[in-house]
Amino acid sequence: MQKLREGGFLVSKIKQVSGRIFDKKLREHQITDLNTGQGRIIFSLWQKDQVPISELVIQTALSKTTLTSMLDRLEQTEYITRKMDEKDKRKIIVSLTQKSKSLKEQYEAVSHEMISVFYEGLSEEEIDRFEKTLNHILLSLSKYEEDYK
Amino acid sequence: MQKLREGGFLVSKIKQVSGRIFDKKLREHQITDLNTGQGRIIFSLWQKDQVPISELVIQTALSKTTLTSMLDRLEQTEYITRKMDEKDKRKIIVSLTQKSKSLKEQYEAVSHEMISVFYEGLSEEEIDRFEKTLNHILLSLSKYEEDYK
DNA sequence: GTATTTTAGTACTATATAGTACTATTGTCA
DNA sequence: TGACAATAGTACTATATAGTACTAAAATAC
Numbered sequence: 001m002q003k004l005r006e007g008g009f010l011v012s013k014i015k016q017v018s019g020r021i022f023d024k025k026l027r028e029h030q031i032t033d034l035n036t037g038q039g040r041i042i043f044s045l046w047q048k049d050q051v052p053i054s055e056l057v058i059q060t061a062l063s064k065t066t067l068t069s070m071l072d073r074l075e076q077t078e079y080i081t082r083k084m085d086e087k088d089k090r091k092i093i094v095s096l097t098q099k100s101k102s103l104k105e106q107y108e109a110v111s112h113e114m115i116s117v118f119y120e121g122l123s124e125e126e127i128d129r130f131e132k133t134l135n136h137i138l139l140s141l142s143k144y145e146e147d148y149k
Numbered sequence: 150m151q152k153l154r155e156g157g158f159l160v161s162k163i164k165q166v167s168g169r170i171f172d173k174k175l176r177e178h179q180i181t182d183l184n185t186g187q188g189r190i191i192f193s194l195w196q197k198d199q200v201p202i203s204e205l206v207i208q209t210a211l212s213k214t215t216l217t218s219m220l221d222r223l224e225q226t227e228y229i230t231r232k233m234d235e236k237d238k239r240k241i242i243v244s245l246t247q248k249s250k251s252l253k254e255q256y257e258a259v260s261h262e263m264i265s266v267f268y269e270g271l272s273e274e275e276i277d278r279f280e281k282t283l284n285h286i287l288l289s290l291s292k293y294e295e296d297y298k
Numbered sequence: 299g300t301a302t303t304t305t306a307g308t309a310c311t312a313t314a315t316a317g318t319a320c321t322a323t324t325g326t327c328a
Numbered sequence: 329t330g331a332c333a334a335t336a337g338t339a340c341t342a343t344a345t346a347g348t349a350c351t352a353a354a355a356t357a358c
Contacts, residue, residue, distance in 0.1 A: 215316060
């Protein structure tokens with residue numbers, strides 16, 4: 001008899017609640033024209049700027065169709081720009097604007113606040129182990145999706 | 150210097166990828182008119198049926214406005230019914246239909262497949278610890294949201 | 299070197315998600 | 329018991345998310 005597992009269910013719930021809290025915190029910090037979903041894209045670009053959309057598909061785990069419309073909005077609000085890759089004209093290079101670069105410090109303050117709530121009452125060791133497991137699971141899932149598409 | 154943490158970012162990505170895989174698996178198992186999001190609500194009702202919407206807010210971690218429209222659709226497709234609570238007329242009691250009850254076995258088969266992918270390569274002990282941490286985090290976040298609303 | 303396949307991205311459509319503002323019912327307290 | 333506050337849910341609106349079907353460019357095969 002297999003034990004009842006509900007990791008996916010728990011992950012969904014955590015994502016839901018933490019997203020709502022994060023959005024509220026962004027607004028409290030006067031960041032009104034950016035939300036959690038868009039933040040994930042900007043966050044990824046802070047790690048590595050000037051990438052094609054296909055790279056963002058990997059880094060954010062969003063589908064490319066989702067990214068197309070989110071990038072539309074981020075372009076409208078001047079957080080990113082798109083330009084064609086001259087070497088490979090199928091590709092679109094996404095870059096951060098000055099506006100989004102100057103937001104980084106403030107955004108990181110919100111992230112730190114959020115992490116405090118998220119990991120409330122857990123030791124550094126527990127957090128390390130937890131994030132190691134998260135990375136492992138994400139890798140398994142991504143491989144699976146890649147293989148079965 | 151605080152260590153860089155990205156639990157929330159990882160959770161979002163896992164939710165995204167696992168949701169896409171789960172949706173695909175549902176379709177492979179001929180469950181075409183139900184998706185992951187709706188499944189979360191039905192799953193919750195299998196644990197405890199005939200509950201007001203406010204209870205589903207807690208069990209699914211969705212907002213009540215989200216639930217209103219999702220229940221509309223689930224009612225249309227005859228997975229649930231709504232009736233007024235005679236004792237407290239502000240409340241609406243949500244119940245499973247025969248259709249959703251008879252789906253349970255098949256849905257659980259998909260869940261088990263999904264869990265195999267999700268926890269690929271992890272020991273029972275690691276999974277136990279991981280789910281314990283998830284429950285802890287969900288509790289912290291829910292309390293926080295409750296207190297600051 | 300053309301034909302085919304693969305890759306990169308978008309348009310369109312449908313559903314998921316949540317916020318704000320609202321109605322109706324119940325609870326509270328002077 | 330009547331005014332006010334709290335609770336339960338919905339209507340409306342905006343954005344997030346992804347699937348299907350498409351176009352264009354590059355890579356590959358013969």
